Amino acid sequence: MSEFPKKKASFPIGLTLATAIAFLILCGLGAWQLQRLHWKENVLARIEALKTAPALPLVQVLTEKARPEDLAWTRVSVDCGDVAGEALPLVYGVHDGDVVWRAQAPCAVLAGPYNMILIDRGLVPALTSQVAPPPRAFDPPRRVVGVLIPIAQLGGDRAKILDRFTGRKPAPLVLMAEVETPAPAGITPAPLPAEISNRHLEYALTWFGLAVTLLFIYAAMLWRRVRP
Structure with missing residues (x-):
């Protein structure tokens, strides 16, 4: 019996496009969190200055x-x-x-x-x-x-x-x-939150980390698909 040569796998265009779109979305979310980080730092700086502002x-x-x-x-x-x-x-x-x-x-x-x-x-x-x-x-x-x-x-x-x-x-x-x-009876002023969390850098690193992980997964799948 003669053996037929295995057909070489075609380049996964659909998978590549899907990966590229997902990668851009993850990077966009990471960049958005960095913008939020700068905004939150400005807010915290203003609150700190507010403590002594007339x-x-x-x-x-x-x-x-x-x-x-x-x-x-x-x-x-x-x-x-x-x-x-x-x-x-x-x-x-x-x-x-x-x-x-x-x-x-x-x-x-x-x-x-x-x-x-x-x-x-x-x-x-x-x-x-x-x-x-x-x-x-x-x-x-x-x-x-x-x-x-x-x-x-x-x-x-x-x-x-x-x-x-x-x-x-x-x-x-x-x-x-x-x-x-005069001070109103029965009301306690509470103008500012006691603590404002600022975890946007952590969130940004998470999104960028997911983007890098996605590239590694894509590379591994591509290697398995096109290797001889």
Whole structure:
């Protein structure tokens, strides 16, 4: 019997294209994490500088040219006027593994193009661990010193709260209260997280490591496929 020579395997074009696409995606995710790393380092540096930064008048900080993202973590002070309407609902959160609720209130102010800003007054300790707390009413804020956070960064239903103030022009920021005068009973200010994790370098190395591993796997499969 005669033996037929084995047909030489063709170059795996489909496998190569799939590997190339996956490799680019993994590298893109790694590069994105490096961008997040630089962003987080800037945020942490601003928070560190914030600890000793003086409070600026809110009317000075909020101007027509000021972008909300550029005002993040700026410490300001403001004298609040009253805003008619029902008390705002509490905001759900998690603190040290427990369910917590944050009090919020509107603050009437003439600052640049805006005439109102939302105040996050802090935690309500009496409601910690409650899944469905009863409504709570607090005295309106008067003089507040705190830091600005773009409302888009806080997520949740914060931005929807502003929809009820149809007759006003609320700023797209939340003032996280550090100190209120007079201090509201039953509220503990909690403007900044106790610790902000920064593991983006670890995540970037993971994505790049997966990309390199993918190349080794592809090389091994290609060698087995095309070898004599």
